[in-house]
Amino acid sequence: MALRPYQLEVLPRISAAWREGRRAPLLVAPTGSGKTLIAAEIIRRSVAHGWRVLFLAPRRELIEQAHDKLTAAALDVSVVMAGDGRRNDFARVTVASVDTLHARRMTTGEYRVLDPDLIVVDEAHLFVTPPRAALLSHWPKARLIGLTATPARKDGRALGLIFDALIDVSTVAQLTADGFLVPGRYYSLSDPDLSRVRTTAGEYNQKDLAEAMDRPQLVGDVVETWLARAGGRRTVVFASSIAHSAGLANAFRTHGVAAEHVDAKTPTNVRREIFGRFREGATQVLTNCTLASYGFDLPELDCVVLARPTKSLVLYLQMLGRGLRSAPGKTDCMVLDHAGIVRRFGFADEPREWSLEGRVANLREEAERGGRELSPEKELRDCPECKALFSGCECPECGWYVKPRGSQIETITGELIELDNARESERERMKFYLQLRGLFEQRGQNPGAAAHSYRDKFKTWPQTAWNGFPTMQPGAEVQRWVKSRMIAFAKRRAVT
Secondary structure (H helix, E strand, O other): OOOOHHHHHHHHHHHHHHHOOOOOEEEEOOOOOOHHHHHHHHHHHHHHOOOOEEEEEOOHHHHHHHHHHHHHOOOOEEEEOOOOOOOOOOOOEEEEEHHHHHHHHHHHOOOOOOOOOEEEEEOHHHHOOHHHHHHHHOOOOOEEEEEEOOOOOOOOOOHHHOOOEEEEOOOHHHHHHOOOEOOEEEEEOOOOOOOOOOEEOOEEOHHHHHHHHOOHHHHHHHHHHHHHHHOOOOEEEEOOOHHHHHHHHHHHHHOOOOEEEEOOOOOHHHHHHHHHHHHHOOOOEEEEOOHHHOOOOOOOOOEEEEOOOOOOHHHHHHHHHOOOEOOOOOOOEEEEEOOOHHHHHOOOOOOEEEOOOOOEEEHHHHHHHHOOOOOOOOOEEEOOOOOEEEEOOEOOOOOOEOOOOOOOOOOOOOOOOOHHHHHHHHHHHHHHHHHHHHHHHHOOOOOHHHHHHHHHHHOOOOOHHHHHOOOOOOOHHHHHHHHHHHHHHHHHHHHO
16 A cells, blocks of 8 residues: 555654553544555554454444455455444454444443454544443453544543543645645635524534524525535535435425435435445535534545534534545635634634643634634634635635735735736636626526626626627526526515
């Protein structure tokens, strides 16, 4: 297996931790960094030394991923999972569902897994619970390695109860700079009223949240925003409940978008087929309620819709991580935040200091708690022109610039560009206008509507000279944009 440099560099650090007397190091690496690949190489080397290895994961999709990676490393792998027939008691590597092992312990009094020399735990932050900690303590002599992108829990429990060393593999910022992840483009367009949503165990009450979010006007806003901003992108939508997710999928289909809903209760074979259609591109939008936040790997995915609020940094980063993986031709991931989560936790690539004590040093939250102001470079802003959410002084989407305070001479930030490029930008706008005219002409509408639509989008009137050119056949981008405006108009009429 060909490992990236940072993946190779972590291997001697694990050995060093063991030599120093640490039994259970925790590897922290962002979603998309290849944690399973690192684990596969660790397991391959361990088996070469004659060790038995147990790989534990909390979800079926994670177990399948681990099985595939380990099989690709030419290892014999046994699988222990409900309804699975791939158990092999002679294999030196066992990939097991933690819930299946716990259920068997409760019913038979034993785990029926050969004693391992090494236990690798995926999504390690989920194991700081009495039943899962008891499972790990069943093999006290085995060495332990934890894998996680987010070593924190919403209930504040310290991961140091199980793990005794924290090893940072890399950061989102570094992986993005190296081209292994793509940058996010953030939009925060809605501000739902959560004043009546109670908090239970450090997170929004699920029933209250579903009632607050599953409203026709919010569902329409999600679809309308997606059509206007991300209509051509492969998208995963995180909803607040199963009913909300199903309603969103139906709303997308109503507007001609190939969308499907999936949840934890979806039968395994049906879920596999839905994910297959999404990977193949037959389905463009996949709606779910937290299911795809773990173990869903589709690098081509380039839009994440956050249609559910959360107080959990862990869940937020897991959801974002679905779209930040790199893929051929992919330049970024659009994040449409309908819940204000980005303002609470910041961008995915912000620096965060993790610890085994259950705390994470987050600059944004610390500033809010202490009443301090963030520096201009870190302050999040809503662009008044395009509504993008950004930090710093210049919007990366449209170039709008924050005027500096003080008695400075006002300047306009910009750069010299080739005139051909400037003319190309003007030609693109003229092309958009001529396609607008073509669309309204096909519908038998007043040609003046095209000028008003152009002004709605570009905040200026089209050039009079463009009316001398023949109309053009409307493309998909123009049709999607006009459709989104029609939905917005219909909503405003319904309200009045």
